[in-house]
Amino acid sequence: MRISGLKENVVRLAFLGTASISIIIVMLIFVFLGKEAFPFMKNPGLSQLLGSRWAPVSFIKEVYGIYPLLTGSLLITILATLISVPIGVCGAVYISEIAGNAEREFFKPFIEILAGIPSVVLGFFGLVTVAPLVKRIFNLPSGLTALTGALLLALMAIPTIITISEDAIRSVPRSFKEASLALGASRLQTTWRVTVPAALSGIIAAIMLGMGRVIGETMAVLMVTGNAAVITMSPFESVRTMTATIAAEMGEVPFGSAHYSALFWIGIILLVVTFALNMVAMRVLKRYRMS
């Protein structure tokens, strides 16, 4: 009896140990990003990051101002959100409230396929098909613009927005809708004035998770945004995002150099931003699930 009790405890502890690996990995991520980024604080100093020019490779003087990268990521995120939110929310409302059962089952695999397409493939598609299209439609010198990147990122955010919003809309109690219909409201009024507001926190969480995905996306933006580190808020200009900068420059940078540490600082900023977005989104989701 005592032996089997001992065995039970050993097994339980083994499972507990494995389960804590997620915590360990998260801590290691912070520790090792910090470790590689740290040297930059001594030389050339953290204030060097606060500048409006990113020119880490130069014969005269290297500068590591990350403002252009921040605005690049910001611009693309805003554009992608503006494109994906109306489409995604509309799709979610349609699929959960208007579509019939068979239609709903028809949409599901498409959304799953879209979520499964590797970002490098979408980037390739964007480079070959979307960029020339953007160039022609808006009569631009080059199709590699912030808008092109945002279009592809919107495509990546849409599955996240649809799945989570749909979940939120469907968990609105039927009694809400029935009450509204019984009071004489039309289906349309019920959907937009009762169901969607009731699911709003879930929809907002969905949008935030979609944005988290957009900010962290690397390959597609690297391939289609042209990668010019300039400060601009025009969707028709080429921009360089934080993620693309890391991916493009890490391969050629000497380990331990100031440039190398600067790239890790960008990683830390990305980590903090996505972490904050996800945390807030989860809080919101939790609250609506409880109520």
Next chain:
Amino acid sequence: MRSRKIEPAIHWGMRLVTYSIVIVIAFIIIDIVWKGLPVISWKFLSGFPKKSGAEGGILPAIVGTLVLVLGTIAVALPLGMASAVYLSEYAKQGKFTNTIRLAIITLAGVPSIVFGLFGLGLFVLFFGFGASILAGCLTLACMILPIIIVSSEEALKAIPQSLREGSLALGATKWETIRRNVLPYSMSGMLTGSILGIGRAAGETAPILLTVAAFYLPKLPNSIFDQVMALPYHLYILATQLPDADAVRPMQYGTALVLIALVLGVNMFAIIFRNRVRKKYRW
């Protein structure tokens, strides 16, 4: 009265938006299949690349991706499943459990390029594995761990409580109950959920960019400390790094098709298998 006319119009508008998403997805897939299919031949799939990939085949990239996926699964699957068993069977509400859940959510949201930086800092440099299959697999394993944990936990939660209670009432210990009455029935569910993680590992570029992938290495790997080529990275190179990208367009489409067939094939298999399992066990 007015709303009677507006309502169908708005419903049609929403229908249009939703179907336009489907059309775009279908267009992307058809475009890649249409232009990629003529390139696919035995020579393309089993040949070695020549001239930085502008000619020849993509065998090393296919092998590299398969090796990375298998290695990643070998690391992440046992860890993820065991974590899920703890969370679903042992964990009590409390600070520690909440911390684990918080960590899983955090991991799921970390951008893939940050995983690349992390893998570079920890596995490549600190552990001294160098850019290698080992470092790449460990990095990818960290990335897909949350997917495996969440889907495995779902599979475990689907087992009715009565199965556990029956076993415990007959005098079986907790571990005996889990081993005999819970795991056998949830295994297929756990595996299928985890396959979705495989698709992610096969298609990701950013983490392997910094930890394992070779620009051009027309040979097969010999040990876990070798670098390898990988399909997603190879596609990126072909599309953006070659001097005359337009001339290698067919090679790009061929590579994209192989990659997408691999990833979507794996996902499709998981989805079909999952539906079957759901039909098989009805509680």
